[in-house]
Amino acid sequence: MEVPTKGLELRKDPRAISPPIVVGPLYQCGTVVQVRGYIPQATLDLEIAGGVVIAGAPGGFPEPNGAILPLPSALVKDRLVRARQHFGGVTSDWGPGETVRDHTVDYPAGPPRPVINPAPVFDCGSRTGVGNLLAGANVWITAAGAEVGRVNGAIPHQGVNVAPDYGPSQDVLAWSDLCGDPSPASATETTQLAALPLPAPSFEDVIEGAQQVVVNGLVNGCRFMVKRSGADQGPFRSWGGRTVVTVGGGPIGAGEPFEVWQWLCPSDPQNPHGTTTAFPCTHLGAPTVGPIQDGDTVVTLLGYDANARIQVFINLMQAADGSGPVLVVNRAIHHADTVHVLQMVGPCVSATAQEIRSACVAPPVWGNPAWLNLFPVGFQTYDGGPVMVRTNTTRIHGTVYYPAERDAEGAPFYQRLAKLGPVPMVFLVHGRHGTTPPTPSYLGYDYLQRQLAQMGMVAVSVDCVDTDAWGGAADNIHDRAELVLRSIAFFQNLNATGDPLFGGHLDFGRVGLMGHSRGGDAVVTVPEMLTLPGVVIQAVLALAPVNFGSSSGRPHGYPYFLTILPAYDGDVVDLSGATFYDQATASGFRCQLFVEHANHNHFNRQWPDDTGGGLALMARPAQEAILSAYGCALFRHALLGQNHSDYFIGKVQPAGVHFDSVQHSFAWGSGPTTVDHFDDGNTIGQNSLGRPNTQAGGMAADEFRFAQAGGSFNGSFFGNTTGMVASPRDPGGTFRFELAVPAPIAGRELWVRAAEVYDFKAAPAMATSFEIGVERGSGARTWLDVNEVGGLALIQDRRSFDLAQWYATDKTKTMPKTL
Numbered sequence: 001m002e003v004p005t006k007g008l009e010l011r012k013d014p015r016a017i018s019p020p021i022v023v024g025p026l027y028q029c030g031t032v033v034q035v036r037g038y039i040p041q042a043t044l045d046l047e048i049a050g051g052v053v054i055a056g057a058p059g060g061f062p063e064p065n066g067a068i069l070p071l072p073s074a075l076v077k078d079r080l081v082r083a084r085q086h087f088g089g090v091t092s093d094w095g096p097g098e099t100v101r102d103h104t105v106d107y108p109a110g111p112p113r114p115v116i117n118p119a120p121v122f123d124c125g126s127r128t129g130v131g132n133l134l135a136g137a138n139v140w141i142t143a144a145g146a147e148v149g150r151v152n153g154a155i156p157h158q159g160v161n162v163a164p165d166y167g168p169s170q171d172v173l174a175w176s177d178l179c180g181d182p183s184p185a186s187a188t189e190t191t192q193l194a195a196l197p198l199p200a201p202s203f204e205d206v207i208e209g210a211q212q213v214v215v216n217g218l219v220n221g222c223r224f225m226v227k228r229s230g231a232d233q234g235p236f237r238s239w240g241g242r243t244v245v246t247v248g249g250g251p252i253g254a255g256e257p258f259e260v261w262q263w264l265c266p267s268d269p270q271n272p273h274g275t276t277t278a279f280p281c282t283h284l285g286a287p288t289v290g291p292i293q294d295g296d297t298v299v300t301l302l303g304y305d306a307n308a309r310i311q312v313f314i315n316l317m318q319a320a321d322g323s324g325p326v327l328v329v330n331r332a333i334h335h336a337d338t339v340h341v342l343q344m345v346g347p348c349v350s351a352t353a354q355e356i357r358s359a360c361v362a363p364p365v366w367g368n369p370a371w372l373n374l375f376p377v378g379f380q381t382y383d384g385g386p387v388m389v390r391t392n393t394t395r396i397h398g399t400v401y402y403p404a405e406r407d408a409e410g411a412p413f414y415q416r417l418a419k420l421g422p423v424p425m426v427f428l429v430h431g432r433h434g435t436t437p438p439t440p441s442y443l444g445y446d447y448l449q450r451q452l453a454q455m456g457m458v459a460v461s462v463d464c465v466d467t468d469a470w471g472g473a474a475d476n477i478h479d480r481a482e483l484v485l486r487s488i489a490f491f492q493n494l495n496a497t498g499d500p501l502f503g504g505h506l507d508f509g510r511v512g513l514m515g516h517s518r519g520g521d522a523v524v525t526v527p528e529m530l531t532l533p534g535v536v537i538q539a540v541l542a543l544a545p546v547n548f549g550s551s552s553g554r555p556h557g558y559p560y561f562l563t564i565l566p567a568y569d570g571d572v573v574d575l576s577g578a579t580f581y582d583q584a585t586a587s588g589f590r591c592q593l594f595v596e597h598a599n600h601n602h603f604n605r606q607w608p609d610d611t612g613g614g615l616a617l618m619a620r621p622a623q624e625a626i627l628s629a630y631g632c633a634l635f636r637h638a639l640l641g642q643n644h645s646d647y648f649i650g651k652v653q654p655a656g657v658h659f660d661s662v663q664h665s666f667a668w669g670s671g672p673t674t675v676d677h678f679d680d681g682n683t684i685g686q687n688s689l690g691r692p693n694t695q696a697g698g699m700a701a702d703e704f705r706f707a708q709a710g711g712s713f714n715g716s717f718f719g720n721t722t723g724m725v726a727s728p729r730d731p732g733g734t735f736r737f738e739l740a741v742p743a744p745i746a747g748r749e750l751w752v753r754a755a756e757v758y759d760f761k762a763a764p765a766m767a768t769s770f771e772i773g774v775e776r777g778s779g780a781r782t783w784l785d786v787n788e789v790g791g792l793a794l795i796q797d798r799r800s801f802d803l804a805q806w807y808a809t810d811k812t813k814t815m816p817k818t819l
Contacts, residue, residue, distance in 0.1 A: 002286050002352045011317050017092045018322035020083040024098035028077040029179035030136020031153040035083045036066035037322045039309050042087040049079040062323040063306040064244040077102045109417040111183035112374045114174035118220050118240050122194040124265035125166045125221020129239035130174040131157040137178040143170040166191045200272035201260045207284050208254040209346020210307040212246050224262040244306045251346050254280040281348035289354045291362030294335045301325050308343035333358045361789040366652040369633035370451050377453045378404025378411035384490040389479050394466035396486045398442050401449040402458045424510035424639035428461040431517025432468040433607050444604030462487045477550035480522035510639045512539040520545020527557045539638035544600050547576035555580050559588030560638045566598035567796050578719035591648040592665040594815045598623050629654040663793050663817040675737050678703050678722045691738040698730030716758035716814040755816035758795040789819045
């Protein structure tokens, strides 16, 4: 929460200046190092392999990009690079540092392709942003085939000035290399006319004492002019959006007027101006801060003034002094520590501070697994001709996306990747939707196919549209599974017979499956029908699947299983994927993601909205982003050998995703000791370790089916397992699981899959809470509330929505999640 700074009795410590952060990863041959997290106007030292190579470099203002320090010689792999700062006569410790890597280890097929970001680019544009770069790489831009801008020694998102300005209908591409190793070209952006007049830019709040101003609303590639008290500052160039500029004339005074306007072509008519007036110190509020969890040694800033010096206090004692976006604190943050964070601009101290208490679990936001963009993407329709499935005639048909030499239909396979060996494959299977006229559902996952291809996989979407009209339940699922197997065999033949595009490039020992709705049932069935030699299924993703009994109902035979269940599924109301999760025996891990505010259709771009009744649905792009993030994480983990398990456990969260709507259930295939899974038929009085369970203090607990079946506690449980329902009738009621002897637990984690139980009354405003304790041999107990690790989710109360078109009965759901 935000609290007044005055009265906090914060204890300053001038020695608590933070060691700056070297932005990584760093790669051999890089010629610059980016440093962040230092106090504005501090001086910086840079050390490589124990020797100071830059001393006393002026840091200037840390925003927008920190200090970019040119190196006396190129970086060499395996050397540690660290930075420290000097300010006010105090020298910080050396920062944690980054060890220089060899990019050919991380990117054996060459540097990732640059991305022109933002896009589009406009006629008369004078500056372009290029992202997805390796630190220290060279980047250049071509327009109509001619180089128009270059930066040697770039940062990962680099602005490049263009000369001459872009002309009409020019094809613009970005290129990069590192150590003389070239990347593929970016996707082509063709210049276009901007809508005139250009909008009036706006200022973020300008605070007394600042020397930088932030301008928003700029058009990509524009030039813009800032006036301070009538004096021109600029012109400046921008790649659009939010731009930080330093103004001349010293610190800004309260009440000073500012004006800004922008233009692209000199011949454009005058565009409207934006204005503001500098605020006094009293207007400066607290920065915004990311979650803090026990053991953290850094504090992450989500929002702060561009001029700000940031200070962090732990239990009122100063622990950090620097700037955003990440500050190193001088000691690890412990459980229930109180952290205060404030910002200063010139002489101004924020009137409020952010107050945060450390939690046991507050997962940090990491990169999005779907954002790995290495290769151009080719695509084409494949057609293996007619085939009989059961008693019906259809085609072996669909679309395929793959890493290519360029973005184009039928483009050649990317040869540098092919030389490293065959690449894994993912087969996608759609469900049934609309037979008059047929819906081309197989085209609906092109966004995911493209993402998988740009990572180095071949993604095939199998056309099962003909089966939509065949009817049946289990038979229909078998038909879809048969078409998947026929498509796999078709690509096996292409691979083995020297096909010009795919011959020798496909690895059938690394195959993943993703199926939606009826396709989700089919991909669980495919491994049980598989007889094709050389085909090894490594991972299955069942997306909002039905369960028509076509398979054993026990996903098995492959290391990784994931099911994604949209809570507002108006088609598969019973969330059949929960039965698959409960019965899965994946040897690596199994995971279930229950996604609040998501529906059945929004994962497929060919399908319309399927849910009405005033539900608070997330937008289609947001729902697609969840499938992309976790689907790409699964297949990168299973097929590319890149460890992404923390995304499924919930220990980290993917950027750019509504992860607050995702409830995780997770279990390793082997390793952990199960204290009680309740499925062993030994009654509530004995656990899975063969030890006694006891209950006391008014606790009433017993085992029930967690399923839409007899023996359930009530009809709100979906899945196929047994669990315990505990009803504490009095405060302090306890349930005790005795562990096997000896049972050392120091340094281990305790996991429990639990839910608030729906009892056919109105859903409460807050979720139920309970505590978990560890009892020592002496009898002493230590308790922890589950709210400290994310808490129980609220039950999903469906009765308040007008969904009579689907529901004849109450379908409120009790859905456990793993804590």
